[in-house]
Amino acid sequence: MWKRFSSNIGAMIGVVLLLAVIGIALFAPLIFAHTPWQMVQRPFLTPFSMDGLPLGTDTLGRDVASQLAYGARVSLLVGLVSTLVALLIGVPLGALAGFYGNWVDEGAMRFTEFFQTIPNFALAIVLVAIFEPTLASITIAIAIVSWPPVARLVRAEVMSVRKREFVDAARLAGLSRPRILLTQVLPNTVSPIIVMASLMVATAILLESSLSFLGLGDPNAMSWGYMIGAARTVIRSAWWLSFFPGIAIVITVLALNLIGEGLNDALNPHLSRRGKA
């Protein structure tokens, strides 16, 4: 499996890019002498015009490079945690629906459809606005709007795995149904879930930045979306303020997608890509 993954050039590029972003995020305090909020120089310094401030300064004279590094922490954190929360909602729901079928399936799927009918970004906006923008509320809002595809995917996978011979064998061996679900069925659905999760992290990062763009970012946490939201009004006079965080988002999302595709090819060589919904 690793062999197949590592021979995929795109996926390896993705891994290198992502590792670089993670590295910068982890070591931000070591690399940069000042926090992203400190006003260190005169505002609107262009990139490469002054030593120590390679990416210039923002509207208040704060170090853009430092903001970018600290922003990586927040963007990655929101992406990861919200994906985890979405999995925590979607996986059990989809597994129960797919495994037990009948009214459980019907109920769970109606519930899922219900959430897919509400325009998800609009719901996220409302959730963040009324619970006030903090990292926690943003993360939860993103999770709430992104779990339905997980539930659908897991349900479909569980339904197909359920019919396989080893499940029948386990049943004949006298294992209880919950036990079969947990030990026999679910482990066989892990790989498509991993693929989907890697793509969801990417989507979550995009969502967070969109919310920030509309002014719904956490003002105490520097994120890439927050930077773009703050810079969009000066886009004509200070392009670098929105350009660099924009590129950072593109690179990270791209890396995650490349990895996701690589994983998909490596883990499920025969599986359809239907799961990417």
Place this chain on the structure above:
Amino acid sequence: MNTLRATTFLIAATFAAPLAAQQSGGRLDIVVQPEPPGLMMGLVQNGPTQLVAGDIYESLLRYNSDLEPQPSLAESWEISDDGLTYTFHLHDGVKWHDGEPFTADDVVFSADVFLRETHARLRASLAYVESITAPDDTTVVFQLKEPFGPFINAFEAGTMPIVPKHIYEGTDYATNEMNATPIGTGPFKFDEWVKGSYIHLVKNEDYYLEGKPYLDEVFYRVIPDAAARAVAFETGEVDVLPGGSVENWDVPRLTAMEGVCSTGAGWEFFAPLSWMWMNNREGPTSDVRFRQAVMYAMDRNFVKDVVWNGFGKVATGPVASSTNFYSDDVTQYDYNPDKAKELLAEMGYGGEAVRILPLPYGETWQRWAEAVRQNLSEVGINAEIDSTDVAGWNEKTSQWDYDLAFTYLYQYGDPALGVSRNYVASQISKGSPWNNVEGYENPELDEKWAAAAGMVNAEDRAAAYAEIQKEIVDDVPVAWLQELEFPTIYRCNVKDLVTTAIGVNDGPRDAWVEE
């Protein structure tokens, strides 16, 4: 930058007969932001509504940039020597936009019936009024119970808009169907409102001033994004950016364009002054030393130069320097982090968290809060920003759920109208974000505020207000930040747009476009 030229124009327009002959015709596209909730000015008086409806509705007076009253619906007026009787003589032959004649009865109905019910700010001034009568069709008399110095400033269009009696008498004002198609006496008539896009006003052909207005039509354009508004101005889609419609950072770039003028004038009546409410009731902000420390910790000049791009002026106290009765004989709080640290050490500040509530009005205010948070954390105050939208801000301030909260208020030309409401104990009441939200109580000063409001002689009032300012600045009930200046940006071929103390709000009456 063409500020100089713009200012020259202003002076020419205000004090001398215009030299160039005004040209009739043409249209003006003005940005309005955000979209007003309604145009019936008797019901809604927020900024965007006044900007648009200021062309539709009028009041008895207008005010020049020195805040001196000028004729509007009233041609002339007298105030009795005891300051109790205000007599207004109305213009002849004024008609409502639907053709009905305008009379003194409309004024009495508006002030005494309609606005008493709908207009909270005017209601406070009307409390001094004994009676409003119309001896004949063109005369209105306001009889006061006791002298009220600032009363002559209450006849501005947003403060006392005159509404048509024949449409509103005996109806439920808020749900009257005519609110959607407002009828006023002003120089422009309502034509069409395409929600989310634009409001179209057309010339009032029957306007009572000969030859006015010069413009054929005015479009108020709704463009929700600040960057898009700047683009709209650059590409020539709009001609006028009223103060505050683009972020400050864009102002130098736009005004540097060819054929673009700007002026800071037209805000004298409002004289917006910004400050942070500091919760006087509880937490570290209840200690006067902490409040003084906040004043010393803030680099207010940095904010003025960087966040506001040099527009405005660092505030010295509660009264704006552009209004009457300002005094600079007060304690000055210069940027002094060491002094702030000393004060904090003296009071024994133990690092309690302090929540800053920014004003949710765009990037400028967000950056401002970030700068203040940084300043405060540099002297050791554990500050963080509470994020919220307009509704949340209203709720938190009016329910006193904050430590430091940004705000700015209009002064309405007189301390008794726009300043004292934020400092006297009688104005402490939950539920409103426009009164003494900080909870400052000083009975001695309360008496002085009341006495100053009732003085007839301007010199006595000036002395009284100087004394009040000196005392209150030492108490620092709020952290005064800055006298705000919102430059109006417009194409230089638009003439005579800003000629009054409320600027673009009633500017289109006299404005014209040079071909």
Place this chain on the structure above:
Amino acid sequence: MSIVTVILSRAFKAFVTLLAIAVLNFCLLHAAPGDPAVVLAGEAGAADEQMIEQLRERFGLDQPFYVQLGKYVGSVLTLDLGYSFRQGAPVAQLIAERLPATLLLTLTAFVISLVLGIAFGVAASARVGKASDSLLTTLALLFYATPLYWAALMAVLVFSVWLGWLPGFGYETVGAGYTGLARAFDIAKHLVLPALTLGLFFMAVYMRMTRASMLEVSQLDFVKTAKAKGLSGPAIRRRHILRNAILPVVTLAGLQAGQLVGGAVLTETVFAWPGIGRLMFESLAARDYNTILGVFLVSAAMVILFNIVTDIVYRLVDPRIGAKA
């Protein structure tokens, strides 16, 4: 099941879903801090308790929560979306004024993304492994990874400000007095940038999906049989593969209608497009509950409509599918 019964059963489900959405959102909004009466009073520039009390009474906010909820659900059942006190107009009217703009934007973006996505996906799959395939897939990945609003800002900068080819915002030229065809052309010109920026992201999604699906189907036995029968490559692709490969794409497109409508909020903000997305965003800050709820209901109905349409398309493409698909 016939298409009629399918539509009927879908309509019933849709009705239940919409009602549930009304209740859920009503509860959500009323849990929010921020009192609409205080906001409205605040906007007037001065507020006293008398005014706030008056407003509360007028909004019905002085009544217990369950009464308010009951009243709202009752009026929704009679197709009455209530009254917006902030805007002083019935919500249905406010939405009706703005809905055409949103429908035009989202439908155009939907069609563009689906048609272009499938076309490029097919093109890429036909040249799999070649340079043009890599180029298309890379481009799609880039569109996919670029934040929507960022692309929108850049598009305005380039095409509107620098090149001056297209208007950068708005729905039509204000006050130009165009009618008929001239007006349609004017609106179309304004539509280009917003519809493209909204559509590009989804185009990328559909293209990747189509490509993958095409490749997958082409491995199936019946395709091999067709090849063995000696049919030409393009003929097989058209007649056999595309038809089967397109099904999952159509399903996905239906499922993503919700995202498309949600994405319109961002697009409408950047391009000053007078649609319901912006109406909702602006009403949110004013806690104009009735308007927000109305927009939610109408946009959910739009999503359902998109779903029903894709469902019908699905059936037309593949008549074998039963109602349980």
